[in-house]
Amino acid sequence: MSHPHPELGPPPPLPKGGLRVTPLGGLGEIGRNMTVFEYGGRLLIVDCGVLFPEEEQPGIDLILPDFSSIRNRLDDIDGIVLTHGHEDHIGGVPFLLREKPDIPLIGSKLTLALIEAKLQEHRIRPYTLEVREGERERIGPFDCEFISVNHSIPDALAVAIRTPAGLAVHTGDFKMDQLPLDGRLTDLRAFARLGEEGIDLLLSDSTNAEVPGFVPPERDISQVLHQVFGRARRRIIVASFASHVHRIQQILDAAHEHGRRVAFVGRSMVRNMGIARDLGYLKVPAGLVVDVKTLDDLPESEVVLVCTGSQGEPMAALSRMANRDHQIRIVQGDTVILASSLIPGNENAVYRVINGLTRWGANVVHKGNAKVHVSGHSSAGELLYFYNICQPRNLMPVHGEWRHLRANAELGAQTGVPHERCVIAEDGVVVDLHKGKANIVGKVQAGYVYVDGLSVGDVTEAALKDRRILGDEGFISIFVVVDSTTGKITGGPHIQARGSGIDDANFGALTPRLDEALAKAAQDGVAEVHQLQQLVRRTAGKWVSDTYRRRPMILPVVVEV
Amino acid sequence: MSHPHPELGPPPPLPKGGLRVTPLGGLGEIGRNMTVFEYGGRLLIVDCGVLFPEEEQPGIDLILPDFSSIRNRLDDIDGIVLTHGHEDHIGGVPFLLREKPDIPLIGSKLTLALIEAKLQEHRIRPYTLEVREGERERIGPFDCEFISVNHSIPDALAVAIRTPAGLAVHTGDFKMDQLPLDGRLTDLRAFARLGEEGIDLLLSDSTNAEVPGFVPPERDISQVLHQVFGRARRRIIVASFASHVHRIQQILDAAHEHGRRVAFVGRSMVRNMGIARDLGYLKVPAGLVVDVKTLDDLPESEVVLVCTGSQGEPMAALSRMANRDHQIRIVQGDTVILASSLIPGNENAVYRVINGLTRWGANVVHKGNAKVHVSGHSSAGELLYFYNICQPRNLMPVHGEWRHLRANAELGAQTGVPHERCVIAEDGVVVDLHKGKANIVGKVQAGYVYVDGLSVGDVTEAALKDRRILGDEGFISIFVVVDSTTGKITGGPHIQARGSGIDDANFGALTPRLDEALAKAAQDGVAEVHQLQQLVRRTAGKWVSDTYRRRPMILPVVVEV
Numbered sequence A, B: 001m002s003h004p005h006p007e008l009g010p011p012p013p014l015p016k017g018g019l020r021v022t023p024l025g026g027l028g029e030i031g032r033n034m035t036v037f038e039y040g041g042r043l044l045i046v047d048c049g050v051l052f053p054e055e056e057q058p059g060i061d062l063i064l065p066d067f068s069s070i071r072n073r074l075d076d077i078d079g080i081v082l083t084h085g086h087e088d089h090i091g092g093v094p095f096l097l098r099e100k101p102d103i104p105l106i107g108s109k110l111t112l113a114l115i116e117a118k119l120q121e122h123r124i125r126p127y128t129l130e131v132r133e134g135e136r137e138r139i140g141p142f143d144c145e146f147i148s149v150n151h152s153i154p155d156a157l158a159v160a161i162r163t164p165a166g167l168a169v170h171t172g173d174f175k176m177d178q179l180p181l182d183g184r185l186t187d188l189r190a191f192a193r194l195g196e197e198g199i200d201l202l203l204s205d206s207t208n209a210e211v212p213g214f215v216p217p218e219r220d221i222s223q224v225l226h227q228v229f230g231r232a233r234r235r236i237i238v239a240s241f242a243s244h245v246h247r248i249q250q251i252l253d254a255a256h257e258h259g260r261r262v263a264f265v266g267r268s269m270v271r272n273m274g275i276a277r278d279l280g281y282l283k284v285p286a287g288l289v290v291d292v293k294t295l296d297d298l299p300e301s302e303v304v305l306v307c308t309g310s311q312g313e314p315m316a317a318l319s320r321m322a323n324r325d326h327q328i329r330i331v332q333g334d335t336v337i338l339a340s341s342l343i344p345g346n347e348n349a350v351y352r353v354i355n356g357l358t359r360w361g362a363n364v365v366h367k368g369n370a371k372v373h374v375s376g377h378s379s380a381g382e383l384l385y386f387y388n389i390c391q392p393r394n395l396m397p398v399h400g401e402w403r404h405l406r407a408n409a410e411l412g413a414q415t416g417v418p419h420e421r422c423v424i425a426e427d428g429v430v431v432d433l434h435k436g437k438a439n440i441v442g443k444v445q446a447g448y449v450y451v452d453g454l455s456v457g458d459v460t461e462a463a464l465k466d467r468r469i470l471g472d473e474g475f476i477s478i479f480v481v482v483d484s485t486t487g488k489i490t491g492g493p494h495i496q497a498r499g500s501g502i503d504d505a506n507f508g509a510l511t512p513r514l515d516e517a518l519a520k521a522a523q524d525g526v527a528e529v530h531q532l533q534q535l536v537r538r539t540a541g542k543w544v545s546d547t548y549r550r551r552p553m554i555l556p557v558v559v560e561v
Helices: A071-076 A093-099 A109-121 A188-197 A220-231 A245-257 A267-278 A292-297 A317-322 A347-359 A380-390 A402-414 A461-473 A504-523 A529-548 B071-076 B093-099 B109-121 B188-197 B220-231 B245-257 B267-278 B292-297 B317-322 B347-359 B380-390 B402-414 B461-473 B504-523 B529-548
Strands: A019-025 A034-039 A042-046 A062-064 A077-081 A105-107 A128-130 A136-139 A142-149 A156-163 A166-170 A201-205 A236-239 A261-265 A303-307 A335-338 A363-365 A395-398 A429-434 A437-443 A449-452 A475-482 A489-498 A553-560 B019-025 B034-039 B042-046 B062-064 B077-081 B105-107 B128-130 B136-139 B142-149 B156-163 B166-170 B201-205 B236-239 B261-265 B303-307 B335-338 B363-365 B395-398 B429-434 B437-443 B449-452 B475-482 B489-498 B553-560
Touching: A019 A166, A019 A201, A042 A071, A042 A142, A071 A077, A077 A136, A093 A109, A105 A109, A109 A128, A109 A267, A142 A188, A166 A188, A188 A380, A201 A380, A201 A402, A220 A245, A220 A335, A236 A317, A245 A261, A245 A267, A245 A303, A261 A267, A261 A292, A267 A303, A292 A303, A303 A317, A317 A347, A335 A347, A347 A363, A347 B402, A380 A402, A395 A402, A402 B347, A461 A553, A461 B461, A461 B489, A475 A504, A475 A529, A475 B475, A475 B553, A489 A504, A489 B461, A489 B553, A504 A529, A529 A553, A553 B475, A553 B489, B019 B166, B019 B201, B042 B071, B042 B142, B071 B077, B077 B136, B077 B142, B093 B109, B105 B109, B109 B128, B109 B267, B142 B188, B166 B188, B188 B380, B201 B380, B201 B402, B220 B245, B220 B335, B236 B317, B245 B261, B245 B267, B245 B303, B261 B267, B261 B292, B267 B303, B292 B303, B303 B317, B317 B347, B335 B347, B347 B363, B380 B402, B395 B402, B461 B553, B475 B504, B475 B529, B489 B504, B504 B529, B529 B553
Parallel strands: A042 A077, A077 A105, A105 A128, A166 A201, A201 A395, A236 A303, A236 A335, A261 A303, A335 A363, A475 A553, B042 B077, B077 B105, B105 B128, B166 B201, B201 B395, B236 B303, B236 B335, B261 B303, B335 B363, B475 B553
Antiparallel strands: A019 A034, A019 A429, A034 A042, A062 A449, A136 A142, A142 A156, A156 A166, A429 A437, A475 A489, B019 B034, B019 B429, B034 B042, B062 B449, B136 B142, B142 B156, B156 B166, B429 B437, B475 B489
16 A cells, blocks of 8 residues: 655656646545646646644634645636535635636535535635536546535535546545435446446545444434424424535424424524525425524424534534523423534533533433434445445545545455555645556645634744643743843833733742842843843743743743833 | 532531532542532541543643532541542542541552552552451441442442431442453442342442443453454554553453563553552563563564553653654554543544554554443443342432433433432532432532642633633733833833734734824823723734734733833
């Protein structure tokens, strides 16, 4: 199996007739999926998503793919194919279109509707090309065929990309629900046909490659919902993802059957369900959905609220209900359903919400105690089917952390893809398909680009390191004013501290030490600002460490007046 | 079911003949378990553990129970019963003994050995009373009987406490492995006898009350270990908890059978396994365990390392191996086994380690892809057995977050404990057992006490809030020097920022705004330091918010010279 090596250099020029594949995101992480295909000097991008930060990236709003390797080649881009409408596949588009607004977006009806709504907030009107499964479109030198795949959002597509270099297939995110709610299957007949033709390079979703077996059908959840709805005597509050149209459909169906009305809560939920309903993806019986304001007029036993916040997001309605900081006051006998996954890293936040709701007396149903969620990604069992049908010549796992990519490569190898043709790349690693073989040839820049407030890319790793130190240890500022002519200290040391955990009164013990050190420096004729700052930092740092065994950031400021 | 109410006041005096139970930790969280029993003016404490901080408590080392409700009554304490040797049951003892070193500690041989080793680091030699299962000891007015229970550490005990108020039983942590490695069962015959006698109040472990079914036997893991050992061609590195003697025993057995030697790595692992071996809890064939330094002399195929770091702790050996920051350099073909649970909140850290190890080519076996861990706490199925055997008159779930406590109370109710006799308390909530009935009667202080470096209890919630702001947003310091006689600005504004994500060069745009605001203030005769500071804060805050949509901490310092 071909692993990347840290010593990879910049890639050589792409050989004539070769196809270059450069993942700029999604390989080594779950999120910010983006792959650049290059043929004959032209570029085709598949997906452009965002990654949500972990606790190692404090204060960050979003993480984007690094566009620097294509920034000088924006005119070479013939289009961006969007496989489906999830944030980790479309969320980066506004940031790329800011750099060049007329790059065409290619995607299905729902996908385009979702990205257009998002771009509207950024005041961008994109050029779009709507495609459907089974269609074939030439985008520059890339002959693209779109194939229906099943996922946790409707209208997802895989894309087959034909160039003279061969046939590359990118699955996007997919699973293989054999009884999908909308009847729209992952089109294995199409993949079989492509396999017959000969897939030279298959890029395939790795998210669940470590999970044995098969994902149960989405419709299995309806039985659980009916049970929970049948037992509920007061309000029912359901939290889910704002894009999971089929999940919400099942909640609407259960509500309808049990004589309840539904109100949507939360901006993204209201917006997306409006779009899904307008385009016919969500079927809403007349009168079922009502405005949240009218709920007070209904008995509690006839109410369902559908909201966001299933990941414990502190500002979402559900967290605020758990904290009694919302107009909906949870009482004994209310039922709350978290009909969603639990994204790793969110456990503490989600359990905090569950505990808060439980404390007020709610009966909380979640994937830990009931089958109210199924994944949107193929498990190992499904991937084996898929590889046996596709029989790719080269396999490049995408969409996953290292453990997922490796597990996925091993599944490919088990179905007969030669080990040396299972290429495990990571973000920025350049893979060339040339003469039927995929090989790692180099690496381009693919670091994290942080969005923080209005700034994009200004927050550096050094700033994050500072934040981590500040967040763990706080800081101590020490100000000294020095007369620039005499070199004498005329003000201070003034000490201010935040988050250090040291009581302000205790800094009284530090002042004489600083006085002494500064007096000695004056005696020795040390008057240079930088030297005095170093002296203050060392003196204070030693005192804190000796007295408290702590290491706050120390910010010495010596000002000459 | 009796829920606490936020409006609970201080408890009334304990009625004569009543038993008062006050949990100071472990109810509403997993950790810092501590329960105070009071009868006839005397106190008995069961366990005194620590809680490990979450990301909401940045920089904190440990969280202790709040001793303030017993601080004035230290002389009334007749003893501390330690049910077993885990940190969340014994870790707080050094801090309580600092306040009064001669409180006797009562526990089993291994438990006392572990706490004594810990107290030695704090230079405390405790008074101890070693007890065994089946023994009965009078501790002040508390007639205590100790019962064998099975858990993820050997030698765990439950305690039955008899007073004239009735029979209270505290399970400690327990599960009911029916084929334990050491043959030491949870003594259901003893619990049946106590049940016959009549258990007035049962305090019972809630950790796994939400989990259906039964915990598989610990010995089931050995088959998986043998498989993994059989396939491994190079080094095997096993990470586990440093107190899980039976898990380590199984690893030693597998190593022995497969002709490998074992080295322990990590201070707590070496210390605890030394204690367990000396006391006969760990059986080590001669020559099996070697010093880590001698491993270089052995072929890779004959080596097993047993280390800590299974929770992704950044300073532990395993994390450093994943980052290539350790003398052991992971190579293609090494096997790493995480034979441990994944404690909620540690997911990101653990997956980072797994991804790092995988990236270097290790085959990583963990509970996500193999049965290399079983829990130490009874699941719902076991708890039902337990309650049917005990048939308590009152049930008080302990050791768990709200969701666990409530699930546990519901199991009790299902087995016939009357709903109103299932008392869900939380930390600080006072429960009186009087005339056979347990009732919530009030609440005492039971906040988090933070250990941070050498300081205990000095870090306040306000300091943590500062840390969270600093960690998310960074800070901007602005210094202005004012002539105290003329009121004129003679130095500054000097701007320093850390972690704000704003490039230093960009603060050039803020300076003229500050100059302008300060000039206007001078014109208006505003010279008071506090007013000038407010002005600086407002001006800078508005600029940052307008320009960057961010809210760093702003620290204005106006110094008069």
